Amino acid sequence: MRAWVLLFAVLWYLLGVGLQRSSLFDKKGFVYGKLGHPVKxxxxxxxxxPVLICMDYDRASKETVxxxxxxxxxxxxxxxxxxxxxITNTGMLMVKDFLETLSGLYTCTLSYKNIKAETQEESVVKKRYDFMIFVNPFAPGWKGACNNMSVDCEDITNRNILKARDRIEEFFRSQAYIFYHHSNKTLPAMHFVDHSFQVVRMDSCRPGFGKNASLHSNCASCCVVCSPGTFSPDVDVTCQICVSVHTYGARACP
Incomplete structure (x- = not known):
């Protein structure tokens, strides 16, 4: 009797707070705005x-009246x-306990005085900064499970799954040996076929989330909350179009 065993394992992609790689993200974890371009x-x-700063990096290095x-x-x-x-008095914003419904566009308008040195004439300058915030679907506890890991949590998770595969494979190989050499000969012999045990990646997202490489090019492999106009009712990897949806994270098309 040949024993064919197939193990399906979900390999999670764990990402902390991600955004476009640039000077917008400083060493303290603060995110600065960028004139004319929304920061994702x-x-x-x-x-x-993260803490959102209502000004660009260059403006922050200058005196603001x-x-x-x-x-x-x-x-x-x-x-x-x-x-x-x-929200602090200096224009810093942070959203706590982020939910699907909190996704979307956060806009800050910075107003300050510009004083001409020659005439001391004052004028008001206004600058707008846009931040697009999207949520990733990981429940409470994911961070605690990865806090003590020195490398990316995804790599460790994947290695643990492969290690489990090797141990289960060895178990079946040992069982086959025991049956063949030590069991009652009236029992049918068990044979393990090498390389018949596999780990298969299952790519899926929870309902209300999906992947979109064109919309989220800087997080193409992330399961991101479905935007208004789309929905995902199951564990598919894409959000389906539904023009009657006006919220983030929709699981049905009304």
């Missing part, structure tokens, strides 16, 4: 967003501080 950020589900900051959220309403939204 990917946040784990139920984790805090009487600055004011106005943050507007995805619902196009002015953001104020609460138990989920943290």
């Amino acid at each position: 950020i990917y946040v784990k589900l139920h984790q805090n967003s 009487d600055p004011t900051y106005l943050w507007v959220g995805p619902n196009e309403k002015t953001l104020t501080g609460n138990n989920r939204i943290s």
Whole structure:
């Protein structure tokens, strides 16, 4: 009797907070805006967003006279501080315990005075910074499981799965040997076929999430929350089109 065994394993891709690689992301984990270009950020589900700075990196290195900051959220309403939204007097914003419905466009308008040295004439300058924040589908606890790992959690997870495959393969090989050499000869012999045990990658996303390499080119392998106008009802890897959907993370087309 030939024993063919197939193991299906999900290889998770774990990503912390990801964004375009540039000076927009400083060593303290703060994310600066960029004039004329929205900054894309990917946040784990139920984790805090990075701290968003309402100015560009160059502006932050200069003196800013009487600055004011106005943050507007995805619902196009002015953001104020609460138990989920943290906004400092210096225009820094952080979203706590990020959910699917919090995904979208966060806009900040920086206003400050410009004073001409010759005439002391004052004028008000306004600059707008856009941040597109998307959520990735990992539940609470993923970070704690990876905190003590010195390398990327995905690599360790994959290596552990392959190690489990090797041990299970050795188990079946040993069982076949025992049956053949030590069992009652009335039992049918068991033979293990080398390389018949496999680990297969299953690529899927949870409902309400999908992959889109064109929309999320800097996070092409990430399962990202479905944008308005799309939905995902199952564990497929893409979000389907539905024009009647107006929220992020939709699981059905009404």
